[in-house]
Amino acid sequence: MEQYIGIDIGTSSAKLTLINDAGEIRKESSREYEISQPKPGWKEIDPESWMDAVEEAMAELLSGEDPEHIGAIGVTGQMHTAVFLGWDGVPIRPALMWNDTRTMDLVKETKEKISKVPEVSYISNIISTGSPAINLLWLKKNEPEQFRKMKTFLIGPDYIVFRLTGQCQTDYCEASTSSLFDLKTGTWSSKIREILGFPEEIYPKVKGSQETAGYVAEVWRRKFGFKNLVKVIVGTGDNPAAAISTGCFSNRYPVLSLGTSGVLMFPKEKIDFGTKGKNIMFSADGKNIMTLVQGVVQSTGSSFGWWVRQILKTDDFSAETSEVDMESLGENNLIFYPHLAGDKTIYRDPALRGALIGIGTETTRQDITAAVMEGICFGVRQLTEVMHIGKTALQSLKVTGGGSKNEVWMQILADVLNTKVEQLESGAGAGYGIALMAASVSGRDVTLEQMVGRTVRTKKCFNPRRYHAELYEIKYQKYKKVYKALTDVFDDQKG
DSSP states (O other): OOEEEEEEEOSSEEEEEEEETTSOEEEEEEEEOOOBOSSTTOOEEOHHHHHHHHHHHHHHHHTTSOGGGEEEEEEEEOSSOEEEEETTSSBSSOEEOTTOOTTHHHHHHHHHHHHTSGGGGGGGGTOOTTOHHHHHHHHHHHOHHHHHHEEEEEEHHHHHHHHHHSOOOEEHHHHHTTTSEETTTTEEOHHHHHHHTOOGGGSOOEEOTTSEEEEOOHHHHHHHTOOSOOEEEOOOOHHHHHHHHHTHHHHTOOEEEESSSEEEEEEESSOOTTSSSEEEEEOSSSSSOEEEEEEEESOSHHHHHIIIIIISOOOOHHHHHHTSOGGGTTOSOOEEEOOTTOOSSSSOOTTOOOEEESOOTTOOHHHHHHHHHHHHHHHHHHHHHHTTOOTTTTSEEEEESGGGGOHHHHHHHHHHHTSEEEEEOTTOSHHHHHHHHHHTTSSOSOOHHHHHHHHOOEEEEEOOOHHHHHHHHHHHHHHTTHHHHHHHHHHHHHO
């Protein structure tokens, strides 16, 4: 029986998933790595740290397994993170992470330039800190010698595919979210290239996510004990991969992934420039293109982590939330504003920061813990509104990611949204999704949709409670006034 491997290059760790022919998870492994923050707002990493982590996790994953049964490998991971590859195949500098904000001062000027060109003016609405386009521009302006040494740029997961196969390419997802791609034509934008002054030869070829990127190189084949011609597919970003694993694409329902950030995904028939959210193009075969609209609350898990780890100085998240009084939720006026790292979708304001409003001498630790989770859920609700996800589409929201494992959080989400929330089995994530994609190209008589249909499972459902939903409706209307209040207070600092 053949087996398949999914590799997920996350923000802080590489996670590997081994599945069998039936799409069942047989084994998982992971290795963490450190992000470098040489200056405030700077977040970068040596791409080889990812490969080192993959190598160690792969050894653990294959321990006790017959590696000759591996049929194919898929790679997914953090979107936007830009890797700059030299002519010798070695990165010329650390990769600039998706959540790096050093380019903040470049964003406004670049947006203005792009907005003046009618053919691509829509791109001015999606370019932001962390975008490959703006990171490349930063490199060109601040490290021109390094920029001239660059042969090509890749996005995070593409680098692992390159290291495994020696082949450079990207997929429609990574290309379309780079702010360098013309979503109307499905090609790299020559207009954006002219505006930013980039050479055409640095752009990688764009292929379908399930197309073959290459085969595992001999050095890795010998190291891991693989057979000849183990296929590596082109792969895709973590959000489309997670959407695959949750049935978002095949069943056309919205999915929320609660990780470091909260990402809301919703498939649409075609690109919609009239709503907020990033239009992600996805193509399995490189011919048929689908659209996934993605919105994000930048700080969800990271907001909760800030409160629990940095302020309360504990790692016991479950113990902290277990003390929250579920029956009194929504009864106090405490409001947490979750945008600790700026906002990319709702207000497109990278300088936005968080707030805790209504605190008093009677406020308890548990009150703030509940308020942090509530504030994140309010952010998700506002996201559904600006993305125009109606009540019909939102009648049952599927949730995955680390935050989905917290039942208190899931109940608050159901109450805030006033809709049923389905907690998906933990296997439904990006690494699992890309493993399913690798398995479905093995030549067997089974489609990706059939595999997903067999494997998507709901762990638990959370239904809104009428009393709490009514309280949260009142509180949410107050929450929406926070942005104007904050901008009024801090306007003089922005000036």
